[in-house]
Amino acid sequence: QKEVEQNSGPLSVPEGAIASLNCTYSDRGSQSFFWYRQYSGKSPELIMFIYSNGDKEDGRFTAQLNKASQYVSLLIRDSQPSDSATYLCAGNGGATNKLIFGTGTLLAVQP
């Protein structure tokens, strides 16, 4: 069974700190990975996607992909209370047009 695993948290960080969210995947055929943010009672919204090994930066967010170790991470710099949400990691699990989602990590940024 293809899986994407995340620590459910909660991950608590102080305001202004770096939040590090991690995700591992089982299918070596996975090529593309996505991070979504989901506020309580709302739908998931895309933060970033990453296809290549290494880092990809977008504002305060950096996605990291290491295909050899099969992990994906999301760093949030200068964390704000408004970043408090559940973060979902997803991978495409091979050459299909489907995503496999992790169960999400709850992030709490303390003012």
Added chain:
Amino acid sequence: DAGITQSPRHKVTETGTPVTLRCHQTENHRYMYWYRQDPGHGLRLIHYSYGVKDTDKGEVSDGYSVSRSKTEDFLLTLESATSSQTSVYFCAISEASALGADTQYFGPGTRLTVL
């Protein structure tokens, strides 16, 4: 919001009744998906569609059927609702890419309660 609407947004129904949820998109995307989201399970794919009249099962398809007679509409039917189908249902759309899966964008969700 990628032009996706879902209806109804909230529904309460009784065990054994049929229920249909509608997903409507305005941007002519080829791929459409239905997920359910439950505490501890994350988002699980129910069914998806890769074109008009072309659908396939996801990991939790038992008890659900879908139809797509027009590009813009993807319907999810619970043939005989059960309490285990109480959940939040999300529709999503995407476009194919050479890498196999492109970004999915989600609708606002439908909260379904089966009594």
